[in-house]
Amino acid sequence: MEYNAKTIEKQWQEYWAQNRSFEPSEDFNKEKKYILSMFPFPSGRLHMGHVRNYTLSDAFARYYRQQDFNVLHPIGFDSFGMPAENAAIKNGSHPKKWTYDNIDYMKGEFKSLGFSFSKERELATSDELYTKFEQGFIIDMYEKGLLYRKKGFLNWCPSCHTVLANEQVIEGSCWRCDTVVVKKDMNQYYFKITKYADELLEDLHKLENGWPKQVLTMQENWIGKSNGLEFQLRFDDASFAKLKKNFEGFDVFTTRPDTIYGVSYAALAPEHEIVTYMIENSLLDDETVTKIKQMKNASSIDRQKEKSGVALGLDVLHPLTNKKIPLWVANFVLMDYGSGAVMAVPAHDERDFDFAKKYDLPINAVIKPFNGELESDKAYTEVGELFNSEMFDGLNSKEAQIKIIEHFQEKKIGKKTTNYRLKDWGVSRQRYWGAPIPFVHCDNCGIVMEKKENLPIALPEDIEITGEGNPLEKHPSWKHCKCPKCDGDAIRETDTMDTFVESSWYFLRFCASPKNWQDEAFSKEQIKYWMHRKGHEGVDHYIGGIEHAILHLLYARFFTKVFRDLGYLEFDEPFEKLLTQGMVLKDGAKMSKSKGNTVDPDAIIEKYGADTARLFILFAAPPTQELEWNDSAVEGAYKFIKRFYDRSSHVNKISAIPYIEHSTLSKEEKFARKKVYEALVRAQDVYSEKYTFNTMIAGVMEAMNALNLQANRDIWSEGYWILTSIMEPVIPHVCWEISHNFFSLKNLTPQSVLEEVFVEDTIMLGVSINGKSRCEIEVTPDASKESILEAAKEKAQKWLEGKTLVKEILVPKKLVNLVVKD
Structure with missing residues (x-):
């Protein structure tokens, strides 16, 4: 038998297409699995990151089909967006033509890789029907x-x-x-989205058993809930007059009310309305205005690096002491957090400290270590004891936070409040292709x-x-309409x-029956079936890159909760289990055209076949880790598949797994069966919790080596019956070919583990002399203590000569230790 990847793969790809092999059933009495990989932007060519993503999801989908689940494994294209528009500008084409030409090409690539996607539920988010529902x-x-x-x-x-x-x-x-x-x-x-901030935060606990901890932490930090004190800093009379009585003051929020007596200046964001008012009313000199504009134009990240600011010539009053506090504009204050204004406590905040040092502003310490002295060259930010804080002196700073908030509320000059880093999601884009x-x-x-x-x-x-600019603005007729x-x-x-809107609900769109595809975005019946499972909710397995940990995943969670509140859904979270794949690297760097280190999947398929690409991707590294491309390992994957195919010639044509009397087998035959069933146990573990496809594949390779040590055709037949079932999700084309040739495709079903193959006829025990390992003995599992010790002394005789045996120690099923003295 000669392995010809092209012939085998084309044959089975056509078979699967003609037989609708991957379309989910409408029988809602069957147990289901919804397997989804994050859909691609139709750039025109798959890259190895895509191949890894879809090979992982395809392995899950194929495995669960074998287990007789009703599997929904759809694919779509995130097809609106700036790259299509930019490509149109560059190539002189239309974004729609560029997009749909690329979609057609990528569909061909999906087919050539044997991905088992539903064809009848394919979508592109730029389809007019998708836009209508959205x-x-x-x-x-x-x-x-x-x-x-x-x-x-x-x-x-x-x-x-x-x-x-x-x-x-x-x-x-x-x-x-x-x-x-x-x-x-x-x-x-x-x-x-801020209306759902608390729920988005609190519901993270529902995902703790199915999502990577890293992703949960990233979302928690992005939402950024913080409790503290909100109060107003009021202008003194002179400043109030200078502002022509337009502003009495401004609100600030702090998570450190215990430092309130250490405030030595206040700062506004350069975009703050008070600053804008002063500029528009010529209340600032030209130099100051220029500096403020420079701050505005700097990126947010740059504004956090080198601290800079300008004084506004205004003062506000301390809310408790009534002392004057100078007001500045500072580049590190951002309008998209809090009110765009801060109280600054240089003695107890590193950022405020750096700014105060640069502009020679007062540094008033009000918290000190419980046992020790303050250092004057840096801010003290730890828990400590209050001083210079009037009635709150001597309090623990944690306790003081509560007491000071209560004091503000009693005086009705402030209140306890909660703030969030999360801001409402801006969705306007001034581009055409959306x-x-x-x-x-x-x-x-x-x-x-x-x-x-x-x-x-x-x-x-x-x-x-x-x-x-936006070409829709310049269109002669499109924008002119009648008021509804x-x-x-x-x-x-x-x-x-924003194209993230489309990707925030696409997983629901797949829950529409092809029969009603034109009439409804999704149906309650389909949603209830595909997104619910015996106390579970959401997509069963969602697979994609860690780079989507905040943007896409947070937005999809938000949309799910909104749709629930609109009455479309009856659940809270979109994805039950999340697998975040690592990047594919070459020469230690992420593959990219600019680095010149990309690998074309089409070239790999042309040379070795799709199964080789799939096997390498799953064997080279665990899915959550980075994968380093290795040409020799690709060659090795091809050689294994060829060997796997060639040695199927040892197999009998059968329609059921053969019965084998295990007790009559030779040692080599028993060992081969054990390795085959060990591989099966590994496979079951992989899909249930571990996802370590590399160890599963290694187990299959070990089983192949063990089969080679014996010549019993029944053992070979049983072995291949199980191993082709295990490997079908990974290398489907060659496994369907082998299964068709010898098993009439009847082995691509659930496989049972036979416990009898793990019962050992003999076990090996180590023998130590005074704790030092010397040799091994082979005994039956039920051997008596006396016989084991006799065997150990006999095997270790040369180390016992001339010695006096003091003690004999047996650790059952592990070792014998003989204690001797001269």
Whole structure:
């Protein structure tokens, strides 16, 4: 038998397609599994990160089909977004054509890799039908008060010419193109995700048994709940007059009320309304205004590095002592946290300390160590004892936090409050290739939602994309419409939605029957079946990169809770178990075109076949760890598959697993059966909890080696019956070929472990003299203590000569230790 990967793989790919082998059943009485991998952007070519992701999900899907589960394993394309628009600009093509040409190519790649995706539930988020349903949800969210529009300072990418959400700014730069982000004052639509902040935080505990701890921690930190004191810093009379009585003061929030007596200055963000007012009313000199503008234009990350600021020439009053406190603008104060204003305590905050040192501001210590002295060259940030704090002197700083908040509340000058790092999700994008926001602007009625019967609001295709501004703004007719409320002339909203909106509910879209695909986004019956399982909820296994730990996963959790509140769902969390795969590296670096270290999956398939690519991906490293590409290991994977296929010639043609009388077998035959069933046990462990495909595959290789040590065709047949079942999720084409040739495909079913094969005829015990290992003895498991000790003394005789035996120690099933003296 000669292994020909191309012939075998093409044959079975056509068979699976013709026989609808991977379509889920509509029989809702069967136990189900919903296996989902994070869908790709249709860039036109799969990369090895994709191959790893989908090979993992495919292994789960194929395994559970074998176990007779009804399996939903769908795929879609996250097809709206800036890359398509940028590619259109670069190549002089249309984003839609570029996108759908790439989708067609990638579908071919999926097929060539043998991925068992449902074809009847495929989707692209740029499909007009998907947009129709999504726009309907947006209207519902607006009517529920979960979507609103307001003006504010937004993250603006000068290269992509669009607004970015806070979560899309990575270390001060655009998550897509790495351009430094600036702030821009403009209108934006927002989802009220902060309404769900507490629930998003508290429900993380529901995911503790199914999600990586690292991801849960990242989400907890991003939501950033903190308790503290909120109060107003009021201007003194002179400052109040200077501001022409427009501002009495401003609110600040602190998690350290115990340091209140150490406040020596206050600081505003450069975007704060008081600062804006002073600039607009010429209350600041040109040099100060220039410095403030420079702060505004700096990225958030840069503003946290080198501290800088300017004095405003204003003073506020300490809320307890009534002493004057100078007011500054500081670059480290951000408008998207708290109120954009802070009380500064240099003696007990490192950031405030650095700023105070730079500008020679007072440093007033009010907390000291319980046993020891304060160091003057740095801030003291630990728990300690209050001093210089009037009635609170001597209190533990933790206790003082409670007492001082109570004092503020009693005097009605402040209150205990909770703050969040999480801010409402800005979803407006000033680009063409996205889902239009279904609003119209009417001079008479204001902002009006489009009528649902008019959906979808689809994109016009006759546009010119130059990269300068939003082409929808320049379209001669598309944006002109009638107001859905008064039927007067109106202008359609030209902002499109952040593409993270589409990926926040796509897993629900797959829960629509192909029979009703055109009529409903998803059905309650399908949702109840696919997203519920005997006390569990959500997708059973969700697989994707750790880079989506905050953005996509947080947004998907938010949408699930919103849809629940809108009455679409009856559960709280979208994904029960999450597997975050490690990156694929080459030469120690993440694969990328810019580094010139990419590997084309098509080239691997052409040379070795899809099964080789799949085997290497799952064998080279555990899925959660980084995987280093290794050409020789790919070659090794191919050689194993060839050997696996060639040696199937030792197998009998059978339609059921053979019965074998284990007690009559030779030692080599028993060993071979044991290794085969050990591999089966490993496989069951992999899918239930460990996900260590590499150890499972290693077990199969060990079993193959053991089979080679004997020649019993029944042992070979039983071994291949089980091993092809184990390996089918990993290397499906060759396993279906072997199974078809010898087992009529009847072995691709659940396999039972035979405990008899693990019963040992003999066991090996180590023999030690005075604790030092010397030799081994082979005994039966039920051998008596006396016979074991006799065997040990006989085997160790040369170490006992001339010695006096003092003590004989037997550790059952492990070792014998003989204690001697001269």
